[in-house]
Amino acid sequence: MKHLFLSALLIASSAVSGQTKKDQDRAAILKMEGCYKVTFSFAETFSPNKDYEYHNDRKYEEAIEYVKVVENTENKVVLQHLLIVNDTMVIKHWRQDWLFENTALLTYDKKVGQVESWNNVTIPADKAKGTWTQKVFQVDDSPRYEGYGTWVHVDGRSFWESKADAPLPRREHTKRDDYNVTGRFSHIEIYKDGWVLDQDNDKIVREAGKKDVLIAQEKGIERFWSGNYNCKAAVEYWDKNQEFWKVVREVWTEKLAKGTVDIELFKNGNVIYMRFFELSSETAKAKKFDAKKVRSSIQTIIDEHVTIK
Template identity: 50%
Template sequence: MKNLVLSLVLIISLFSEGYAQSKKKLDRQAIKAMCGCYEVNFNFAETFNYSKDSTYVPSAVKHDRGLEWVELVADTDNAISMQHLLIVPTPKGPYIVKHWRQDWEYQNRHLYVYNHDNKWDFVTLPKKAVKGQWTQRVFQVDDSPRYEGTASWVHVDGKSYWENTTPAPLPRREYTTRSDYNVTMRTNRHEIVENGWIHDQDNDKILRSDTSEDLLIAQEKGYNTYVKVPDEKCKPAQDYWTENHEKWALVRAKWDAVFDRNKNLSLKEKVDNKVLFKYLLDNDNFKTSETINPLIDAFVN
């Protein structure tokens, strides 16, 4: 009887391990399916207003579109990194905006959770809490942190999606225009569909301080669609990355060294009245580790 029980335990263990590996393979396929060339529609609308200020003005509805290349930067068994590059048409030809970056890590336990006012709290989760999950880390255009969260990819009824709720700084579209809230509680859903993928968002606009409870100001809906088009349409972005990827690898390496300190992080918004990405876009003066590393250090409190 004892041998039978041991055999059943072994069979169940092998089955569970096989399922986990098969599930992980599907997860990786879903994540990497977000790479490629896409026509993107960005849509945001404020849905509900909870402000008690009679002069409150809701954010304007935003509709925008663009062509975006999502470059596979790194791909290992437990980690995938993808850089978004926006192609902006101008009279002088395509202009490339190094857009956001998303990194994915399997069963990661260490997160930087946004607090408020350019501060992130370092958090360590129990091993069992992240079993089978993927952490998505999202970075700013200068590769500084934005937000991150962990959840499971779900593959059911022909759908593949990942959904998580986590705090984040204000979105770029409102960073310089709104001061009545300082945290965006983001519910992000990434869903892979037949013609590309969807970034679906339900966001709370929150005013947070060290001395009082969070105050909900308003809520908004975001619905961004990425429709796959031939890779050739994104050649200008591919060329940009070929020419500039080594520099941005140095930037990522420096930020990784900062993150590896595994302690709370606070960043300066400006140094000498200038934001970080404007320094880094200066390729003449900031293209080596000798110039990039002390620059990033200057922004870390």
């Protein structure tokens, strides 16, 4: 209610200045583009189980990351993250799509064995009004989590918040099996010297027909610091590989559009992200980009790992 009231005040003041609320939202999202030093800080903070053994206490990492706007239309902004190692090695990192008043959401259910289950749901139009959905994707453009909320601009601040269920984070994906759902609360805020993704995460055990069980909570802060950093390698990488990853995005979007989706990221000794990285490298070496051939190869890989019910 408080955020709705503040947003109403801002809409009124924006009308006077000639800038709409939507214009302010888009400007905030676009400010996430840039070359950053990123600090990753994570720590488990609480467990309702007194015998719980805490993991990854005070985990901290630093990296250089380039965030590139790869699509920019009135109702959609796509930001691709590219991780840079030792100034020369580039790893295609996560991606975030921002959609205005979106009504189609892919929600995470749970992981059973090696299979992650997802459901396509519809957001009622009245609840979607004025909101932005953030769709987050893994390094291979498989789904990570999707949530929606309203951007708030007040007292010189611009921030957005949302809740969404997600699979285990990659840093724990292959190390832990004591929970199968991450209940994420995300706060994104834009600063003069960059931006922050502030997370309060619940680690949950979910079983069909049973009540969710919380085993621990975690605090995570990903801070993107503006500065004179070297992102040249990422710019060059994206120039060479953007056509390939555009097709990957398109095929995933088509595949995930309907029904219940089961994804097995690790199957028969194969891992989706490694298969895509290898295919991307082969494609970049070709004299000519063959979109039809690339699409067919990507479709084959995704079909082997994804089941639609």
